[in-house]
Amino acid sequence: MNGTMGGVAAEPWTLREVEAAARARLDPVHYDYFAGGAGDEVTVRANEAAFARLGLLPRVLRGAGPADPAITLLGRPAALPVVIAPTAFHRLADPEGERATARAAAAAGTVMIVSMASTVAVEDVAAAAPGARLWFQLYLQPDADFTVRLARRAARAGCEALVVTADSPVFGRRERDLRNGFHDLPGHLRCENLRDDPGEGPGEGTGGERDDDRGGPVRPIVMDPRLSWADLDRLRAATGLPIVLKGVTHPADARLALEHGVAAIMVSNHGGRQLDTVPAAIDLLPDVAAATGGAVPVLLDGGVRRGTDVLKALALGATAVAVGRPVLWGLAAGGEAGVARVLALLRAEVEQALTLCGCASPAGLTPDLVRRTC
Ligand SMILES: Cc1cc2nc3c(=O)[nH]c(=O)nc-3n(C[C@H](O)[C@H](O)[C@H](O)COP(=O)(O)O)c2cc1C
Numbered sequence: 004m005n006g007t008m009g010g011v012a013a014e015p016w017t018l019r020e021v022e023a024a025a026r027a028r029l030d031p032v033h034y035d036y037f038a039g040g041a042g043d044e045v046t047v048r049a050n051e052a053a054f055a056r057l058g059l060l061p062r063v064l065r066g067a068g069p070a071d072p073a074i075t076l077l078g079r080p081a082a083l084p085v086v087i088a089p090t091a092f093h094r095l096a097d098p099e100g101e102r103a104t105a106r107a108a109a110a111a112g113t114v115m116i117v118s119m120a121s122t123v124a125v126e127d128v129a130a131a132a133p134g135a136r137l138w139f140q141l142y143l144q145p146d147a148d149f150t151v152r153l154a155r156r157a158a159r160a161g162c163e164a165l166v167v168t169a170d171s172p173v174f175g176r177r178e179r180d181l182r183n184g185f186h187d188l189p190g191h192l193r194c195e196n197l198r199d200d201p202g203e204g205p206g207e208g209t210g211g212e213r214d215d216d217r218g219g220p221v222r223p224i225v226m227d228p229r230l231s232w233a234d235l236d237r238l239r240a241a242t243g244l245p246i247v248l249k250g251v252t253h254p255a256d257a258r259l260a261l262e263h264g265v266a267a268i269m270v271s272n273h274g275g276r277q278l279d280t281v282p283a284a285i286d287l288l289p290d291v292a293a294a295t296g297g298a299v300p301v302l303l304d305g306g307v308r309r310g311t312d313v314l315k316a317l318a319l320g321a322t323a324v325a326v327g328r329p330v331l332w333g334l335a336a337g338g339e340a341g342v343a344r345v346l347a348l349l350r351a352e353v354e355q356a357l358t359l360c361g362c363a364s365p366a367g368l369t370p371d372l373v374r375r376t377c
Pocket residue numbers: 036037038050088089090091118119120140168249271272273274275276304305306307325326327328329331
């Protein structure tokens with residue numbers, strides 16, 4: 004980044020400062036949509052607070068040398084053990100939206116999970132960031148044929164994996180949004196992956212602000228409590244892409260996920276936006292990791308704001324973590340450069356903390372390096 008971030012005078016040195024810069028720029032209604040959670044937001048707070056209750060016990064004089072945070076994820080390298088969680092509606096934060104996020108992910112050498120509810124079509128996200136590693140998140144739809152068409156569309160666009168979000172049989176009750184009357188995107192934005200029959204190119208027949216309209220009617224995203232493991236099986240049978248199951252919290256579901264052939268599991272309470280009072284993601288991780296017994300990679304999201312948070316998750320069994328809100332804050336504060344800043348800060352913090360723990364790489368992190376402090 005060169006000096007300032009989209010007009011923000013001082014360069015932020017922490018993710019919290021990035022959030023403050025974003026908050027100053029965002030419509031308060033959109034800030035609330037990004038920041039908020041379900042019910043009393045007990046889980047939103049717990050995700051971050053739980054990391055603070057865990058301490059790190061560094062090992063000394065190991066002669067580990069400089070740390071390299073690179074990892075392997077679904078058989079391919081990632082430059083750092085932090086990926087971008089799927090979040091909806093990036094064009095609420097920045098006109099370039101998901102394009103900017105993908106470019107920053109590609110430059111940092113990490114994976115972006117593109118949301119089904121992205122405001123740029125997955126093909127256009129891929130085209131904007133050649134070389135980006137993209138995974139595609141979806142909610143299983145009651146129209147199974149549409150789910151399969153969407154999965155194939157993502158595969159054709161170059162996505163390497165499908166992230167199926169399983170924690171949303173119904174939409175969470177977000178009281179900030181209810182109070183603010185936020186229930187839809189502004190008129191010029193759409194969920195561009197939800198078109199039944201998308202055209203070939205964006206921006207047809209518009210002037211002024213870029214319009215990503217690919218034509219064709221936009222379907223609503225349906226959250227359906229009747230969906231089950233059988234629907235996941237149908238999707239798996241219909242696509243060659245590995246499936247990452249997102250939203251696993253119960254160890255029994257982790258075991259079932261293995262039986263149903265998933266390639267990876269994401270421990271997630273959806274950033275506290277679905278069922279309130281689910282325990283903090285980091286506190287759920289050890290039991291899920293034990294249930295999978297190393298058979299598949301386990302990822303975690305929820306409350307990761309520091310490099311030390313990343314280390315704690317990796318030490319307790321995660322292969323990588325994902326960040327949701329911090330990326331939106333970067334995007335709102337400074338577009339692509341803002342997201343790049345968020346990823347660069349996390350990378351620097353992870354490198355520093357690995358070295359201070361006596362580890363040359365994430366592989367050196369073991370559960371004995373983490374101690375519950377209260
Ligand atoms: C504004 C916002 C939109 C989100 N949209 C999606 C989505 O479309 N699909 C999904 O699976 N998860 C979605 N999530 C959840 C994130 O993927 C992730 O689980 C959560 O944000 C992680 O917590 P963190 O924000 O504390 O990092 C969203 C989260 C936020 C904050």
